[in-house]
Amino acid sequence: MNKTVTINISGIIFHIEEDAYDKLSKYLSTIKGYFTSNESGSEIIADIEARIAELLQAKVNQFKQVVLMADVDEVINALGKPEEFVDGETTNTNSSSTQSHSAASTDPIKKRLFRDPDEKAIGGVCSGVAHYFDIDVVWIRLATFLLIFFGGISLWVYIVLWIVIPEAKTTADRLAMRGEPVNIDNISRSLKEEMEGVKNRMNDGFKNAGQQSRNGIDKLAMILGGFFRIIGRLIGAFLIFIGFMIMFGVISTVFGFSIAGESAEFNDWINIIFIDRSHYWLAFIGGIIVFAVPAFMILYGGIKLLFKIKYSNRWLNIGAGLLWLIGFIMATYAGVKTASDFSETSKYKESRTIITSAEVFTISAISEEKLISELKIEELRYDDHSEAHFGHDEYSIGEINNKKVIVGFPEVRVINTTGENIEVIINRKARGKEKRLAYDRAKEINYNYKFDSTGVMLDEIFYLDGDQKFRMQEIEIIVKVPKGKVIYLDKSLKNVIYDVDNVTNTYDLDMLGRRWTMNDKELECLDCEGLEKADSDEFEHSHKDKVKINEDGIEVNDRDGNHITIDEKGVNINSDNHEIKLKKKAKKNNDD
Amino acid sequence: MSVNSENAKAQMRKGVLELCILSILSQRDAYPTDIIEKLKETKLVVVEGTLYPLLTRLKNTGLLTYRWEESTSGPPRKYYKLTEIGEQYLKELQTSWEELVNAVNKTIIK
Numbered sequence: 001m002n003k004t005v006t007i008n009i010s011g012i013i014f015h016i017e018e019d020a021y022d023k024l025s026k027y028l029s030t031i032k033g034y035f036t037s038n039e040s041g042s043e044i045i046a047d048i049e050a051r052i053a054e055l056l057q058a059k060v061n062q063f064k065q066v067v068l069m070a071d072v073d074e075v076i077n078a079l080g081k082p083e084e085f086v087d088g089e090t091t092n093t094n095s096s097s098t099q100s101h102s103a104a105s106t107d108p109i110k111k112r113l114f115r116d117p118d119e120k121a122i123g124g125v126c127s128g129v130a131h132y133f134d135i136d137v138v139w140i141r142l143a144t145f146l147l148i149f150f151g152g153i154s155l156w157v158y159i160v161l162w163i164v165i166p167e168a169k170t171t172a173d174r175l176a177m178r179g180e181p182v183n184i185d186n187i188s189r190s191l192k193e194e195m196e197g198v199k200n201r202m203n204d205g206f207k208n209a210g211q212q213s214r215n216g217i218d219k220l221a222m223i224l225g226g227f228f229r230i231i232g233r234l235i236g237a238f239l240i241f242i243g244f245m246i247m248f249g250v251i252s253t254v255f256g257f258s259i260a261g262e263s264a265e266f267n268d269w270i271n272i273i274f275i276d277r278s279h280y281w282l283a284f285i286g287g288i289i290v291f292a293v294p295a296f297m298i299l300y301g302g303i304k305l306l307f308k309i310k311y312s313n314r315w316l317n318i319g320a321g322l323l324w325l326i327g328f329i330m331a332t333y334a335g336v337k338t339a340s341d342f343s344e345t346s347k348y349k350e351s352r353t354i355i356t357s358a359e360v361f362t363i364s365a366i367s368e369e370k371l372i373s374e375l376k377i378e379e380l381r382y383d384d385h386s387e388a389h390f391g392h393d394e395y396s397i398g399e400i401n402n403k404k405v406i407v408g409f410p411e412v413r414v415i416n417t418t419g420e421n422i423e424v425i426i427n428r429k430a431r432g433k434e435k436r437l438a439y440d441r442a443k444e445i446n447y448n449y450k451f452d453s454t455g456v457m458l459d460e461i462f463y464l465d466g467d468q469k470f471r472m473q474e475i476e477i478i479v480k481v482p483k484g485k486v487i488y489l490d491k492s493l494k495n496v497i498y499d500v501d502n503v504t505n506t507y508d509l510d511m512l513g514r515r516w517t518m519n520d521k522e523l524e525c526l527d528c529e530g531l532e533k534a535d536s537d538e539f540e541h542s543h544k545d546k547v548k549i550n551e552d553g554i555e556v557n558d559r560d561g562n563h564i565t566i567d568e569k570g571v572n573i574n575s576d577n578h579e580i581k582l583k584k585k586a587k588k589n590n591d592d
Numbered sequence: 593m594s595v596n597s598e599n600a601k602a603q604m605r606k607g608v609l610e611l612c613i614l615s616i617l618s619q620r621d622a623y624p625t626d627i628i629e630k631l632k633e634t635k636l637v638v639v640e641g642t643l644y645p646l647l648t649r650l651k652n653t654g655l656l657t658y659r660w661e662e663s664t665s666g667p668p669r670k671y672y673k674l675t676e677i678g679e680q681y682l683k684e685l686q687t688s689w690e691e692l693v694n695a696v697n698k699t700i701i702k
Binding site for chain 1: 624625639640641642645647648649652665666667668669670
């Protein structure tokens with residue numbers, strides 16, 4: 001005993017066995033799938049159904065009231081398999097061979113992304129994309145061209161797409177390329193149809209393998225599959241976005257570097273830091289590869305996911321991995337090589353004793369401006385710093401006789417000595433791969449100074465000439481002063497003086513323009529009247545003119561030594577020629 | 593295993609199907625089933641399904657027209673007829689067919 005289903009075809013009622021019904025209904029829906037893109041699709045389907053009804057009617061009668069599986073088979077035989085009769089209609093010229101492409105043709109014709117070989121300008125990427133989105137190819141080409149100026153995005157994307165998107169080779173491909181318009185309705189419908197198609201394919205597969213047909217778990221798997229496909233598309237879009245961003249960054253950097261590379265200053269620095277030009281290029285290119293290759297792969301993966309392209313080329317993946325590794329090695333090598341040349345420090349010492357009986361020994365600096373003209377340095381490339389106190393770690397690039405030189409500032413310190421005479425020590429320091437190398441480099445630093453019995457005049461700058469590389473060269477000048485000797489720190493030392501120990505802990509700059517005498521340990525100020533004693537924790541600038549107002553009272557000092565004090569003791573006014581004291585009321589008043 | 597020529601044959605048949613259908617209809621008006629019968633006799637059509645889309649297309653192009661006829665053995669059927677444009681078109685097809693046959697014969701006969 002079998003179950004029967006009642007159906008109507010073309011307005012005629014039929015009783016049909018359940019499994020015969022399944023087969024017939026599958027047949028009809030496959031046909032429907034074929035003709036959805038055809039304008040007269042519904043008419044054709046109606047004609048076919050009418051013919052089916054006609055055929056089936058001949059098969060039932062009073063004694064055999066139900067349509068059986070065998071009947072359905074005969075009908076399908078007579079009418080033919082869908083793929084056999086569809087092809088002549090959708091193309092005008094050739095038709096693709098159906099027998100060999102049975103897998104492809106049981107799918108309904110839906111739009112897939114192909115490169116168009118017939119309408120290509122370069123690789124057919126733009127025309128393929130244009131077909132997919134139903135936009136005129138002109139707009140796509142225009143957009144591609146414009147995006148070149150936005151960090152060259154379109155170039156990268158174009159290359160990725162060229163590799164990933166297949167070319168439409170057969171007519172079926174060309175059809176699929178132009179297929180249905182892609183909009184939300186069609187996407188959900190085509191998703192449903194795809195699931196139907198998968199279901200049918202699985203049924204066929206099962207039948208061929210002789211297995212039982214579907215059960216609940218298979219249905220669930222198919223629904224989940226559809227769900228994951230949507231997620232896959234979303235992830236694809238996201239990956240594309242990320243890939244774009246990184247690419248954009250990389251390309252802007254390259255662009256920026258190439259612009260900077262044109263600027264002479266950047267070039268100069270590159271030249272003097274890196275051992276040679278090749279190291280620089282190694283590092284630069286290596287760096288680009290390290291960032292660009294992953295960005296490219298992300299973009300690639302994203303596009304594949306979004307457009308459901310199953311292209312997978314293991315050589316591409318392996319190649320990308322290798323390329324990245326090479327880039328990484330390049331950058332690391334160049335970086336390490338260069339850095340190693342900074343690893344050791346060495347010092348070259350030059351010392352001179354100056355015997356002088358001058359009362360005051362002046363330490364001053366020959367200003368950079370003067371030196372510039374003397375050394376004939378064409379220009380020093382940094383901003384005018386006449387006001388600022390330049391740090392001791394500042395370096396700049398200048399030019400002597402049309403050759404680039406590196407310019408730096410020495411540090412000047414004053415300490416005491418147990419010896420009897422003033423000693424000037426010049427310490428040249430530099431770095432290198434080995435101490436020997438560093439030592440040689442240190443020795444080569446160009447620095448001069450002059451002295452006579454009244455003082456020593458130090459060059460404000462030192463320079464590295466010609467082909468010397470920048471290797472953290474420093475000059476430290478130590479002036480050793482014996483106890484009791486008086487020195488005068490000239491204001492020209494403003495850029496080179498560095499942390500000189502003194503009794504009052506006066507800040508370096510404030511020490512200038514004064515005389516100091518050396519005691520057991522450190523300098524003591526001789527001209528510091530009115531100078532506020534600074535705590536070592538405080539960084540107050542002392543001012544010569546001072547007004548101090550606090551809870552103790554008022555104190556006013558000026559540079560000439562005049563001062564006024566008003567506190568609990570009274571009022572005290574002192575100048576060179578006058579003095580007024582007003583004591584507490586309880587005591588007697590003094591008049592002048 | 594020898595190479596299957598079924599595909600090529602099917603292609604050739606498809607090419608001439610229009611011409612044959614129009615010719616049949618030029619002799620007399622007919623139901624689709626009649627046309628199928630004729631084509632089956634000459635082995636030009638193997639499956640009926642090929643016909644329906646083709647007939648509809650020819651109708652849409654204006655080469656054919658039809659009217660509905662009631663039937664005792666089933667749903668109403670379309671009764672096809674050649675139009676004037678169809679007749680002219682057929683003449684052109686016949687001419688090109690003859691040219692084609694000549695050309696092919698010349699090519700394959702040494």
